[in-house]
Structure formats: structure tokens, C-alpha cells
Amino acid sequence: MKQLKKILVECAHLFPVPLYANEGKKTEKYIMNVAPEKLRAMVTLTGDSIIHADISFKLARPPHQQQKTFINQDSPWKLQQVQDAANHLQQAINHIDDVDATYHFKTSDEVMNVVGNILEALQRARTSLVIPKKKPIADLIKSRNMKSLAPNLSEDLAVSFYLQSHKLIMAVYQLITVQGSMRFDSCQAEATVQWLNDVMPLLCAGLKLCQQLKDKISVFSVYKDFTVESRSPSALSY
Structure with missing residues (x-):
């Protein structure tokens, strides 16, 4: 587990929010634009929040x-998404920390349970960053974050x-009406x-390591007389 924990702690220290002795709160600035005047934003991101943005876009109507x-x-x-991913990564590290360094696993089921918990937490962390939760336009328009915009946008914009x-x-x-029917125009x-x-490759490396360990234990556990003590020297070398 030492190699796995090393990867996950390194990953945690890259997050821009407080996580596993990492103070977080990194600030980065971005310029985002599409075509001349269609969409442009100057964004300042600190931690898990956009603390400043200058946004302009061309109305479709x-x-x-x-x-x-x-x-x-x-x-x-x-x-x-940032805090969600950080929480799941913290859970994965906690599962490792919950196993005392001097503890010796007695059965393959014990190992599979711990590794399974770590694997699931890492999968949730990765999913939080890779697959954003989609909301209907109506929900976006009414969302709490929309209240961060000043001046507020009209109810047909999100x-x-x-x-x-x-x-x-x-x-x-942008919600627009064309010949009596409503549709939305989008730009990103x-x-x-x-x-x-930097974080994504480390999450993938942690997931790969977990899966390899799980696969090895699965192979050995098909033998009824298998115990962790009877494993091959490399079976738990992670």
C-alpha cells in the first residue's frame, strides 16, 4: 500500500483546496474566448471558486x-466538482491510513474489501472531474451560482x-423563439x-495500481487454501 499512498498523497498536494496537509488556495488566471466577440471571459480561479470573471458574449436574438x-x-x-473530487480522494487515503502499518491481513477477503473501498473512492474522484453533472437549462437559469453574476442576466440566458x-x-x-417554437443556442x-x-495522470495511476492488486488477489483467492501469508512475494507489493 505504500506505493499507492505515495501516489495519492502526491495527487492530494496538487489540489487547490485544503487536503491532506495541503493548504490549497492556489490562484490561476485564464482567458477564454471563441471567435471575434462571440464569447470572451477573463477568469480568476482560486481554490474551488471563480472569484473574478469579466464575461461578454453576443446575444443570439x-x-x-x-x-x-x-x-x-x-x-x-x-x-x-473540485471539492467533491477532493473529498473522494481524502476517503481513499483514509482507507489506507485505517490499516495499521503493522497489521497483517489474514484472508483475501480482507484485502479485497480494503482495495475495493479505495478503488471505488478513486473512481468517484475521477468521475467528479471527468463527467460534470448536467442540468436542464431551466435549472441552470435558477441556480445559486447565477446569482453571482452582476448585473443579473435575463431569464432567457444562462x-x-x-x-x-x-x-x-x-x-x-440562450433560449430563443423561432416561428413559435422555443429552442436554445449555446456557445462554449x-x-x-x-x-x-497534473492530477488526472496520478488518479489514473492510483486506479491502475488498485485494479492490478485486486486482480492478483482475485486470481489467488480461487484456491480454497489461499491465505494472505501464502501469497507470492509480489502479490501485495503495492
């Missing part, structure tokens, strides 16, 4: 004016910030987030 709005430090936009793998993505949704811009670029 005539006369296609530029819409401007801002996020300021008094009312930050929270990226819940802005969304989310993480997807190693990128910060900003999307603008993205920026590469360096700490995510």
Missing part, C-alpha cells in the same frame, strides 16, 4: 448586441462553468487547467 456581466470576490462562483478532465469550460445558453470556451493536467 436580434439585434445581436454584446451582453456583459461580471463575477466578483464578494459573490464567487463555486465549482463543486452561464455555466464546469470542469471536464483537464479543462475549465464556460458555456453560455475552454482553457487548460495546469493542476488538473
Whole structure:
């Protein structure tokens, strides 16, 4: 487990929020834009929150004016994905810490249970960053984060910030009526987030290591007389 814990602690120390002796609160700035004047944002990200953003985009409805709005430090936009992933990573490390260094596993089921818990926590951490939770446009418009925008947008407009793998993505949704039917127009811009670029490979390495250990124990446990003490020297070398 030592090698696995080393990977996970290194991963934890890269997160921009307090996690496993990491103080977090890193600040990064991004410029996000699409085409001339269609969508542009200057974003400051600290920890798990956008503390400042200067946003402008072109309205889809005539006369296609530029819409401007801002996020300021008094009312930050929270990226819940960051804290969710951090919580799951902390759980994975806790599962390792819960096993005393001097403890000797007696059965394969014991090992499988611990490794399974770690694997599930890491999968949840990765999923939090890779697969953002999608919301209907109506829910986005009414979301708490939309109240961070000043001036507030009209009820046919919505802005969304989310993480997807190693990128910060900003999307603008506009409800428009065409020949009596309503549809929405969308546009998005993205920026590469360096700490995510560093975190994702470590999460994948941790998942791979867990899966390898689980597979090895599964192979050995098919033998009825298997105990952890009877394993091959490399079976638990993780």
C-alpha cells in the first residue's frame, strides 16, 4: 500500500483546496474566448471558486448586441466538482491510513474489501472531474451560482462553468423563439487547467495500481487454501 499512498498523497498536494496537509488556495488566471466577440471571459480561479470573471458574449436574438456581466470576490462562483473530487480522494487515503502499518491481513477477503473501498473512492474522484453533472437549462437559469453574476442576466440566458478532465469550460445558453417554437443556442470556451493536467495522470495511476492488486488477489483467492501469508512475494507489493 505504500506505493499507492505515495501516489495519492502526491495527487492530494496538487489540489487547490485544503487536503491532506495541503493548504490549497492556489490562484490561476485564464482567458477564454471563441471567435471575434462571440464569447470572451477573463477568469480568476482560486481554490474551488471563480472569484473574478469579466464575461461578454453576443446575444443570439436580434439585434445581436454584446451582453456583459461580471463575477466578483464578494459573490464567487463555486465549482463543486473540485471539492467533491477532493473529498473522494481524502476517503481513499483514509482507507489506507485505517490499516495499521503493522497489521497483517489474514484472508483475501480482507484485502479485497480494503482495495475495493479505495478503488471505488478513486473512481468517484475521477468521475467528479471527468463527467460534470448536467442540468436542464431551466435549472441552470435558477441556480445559486447565477446569482453571482452582476448585473443579473435575463431569464432567457444562462452561464455555466464546469470542469471536464483537464479543462475549465464556460458555456453560455440562450433560449430563443423561432416561428413559435422555443429552442436554445449555446456557445462554449475552454482553457487548460495546469493542476488538473497534473492530477488526472496520478488518479489514473492510483486506479491502475488498485485494479492490478485486486486482480492478483482475485486470481489467488480461487484456491480454497489461499491465505494472505501464502501469497507470492509480489502479490501485495503495492
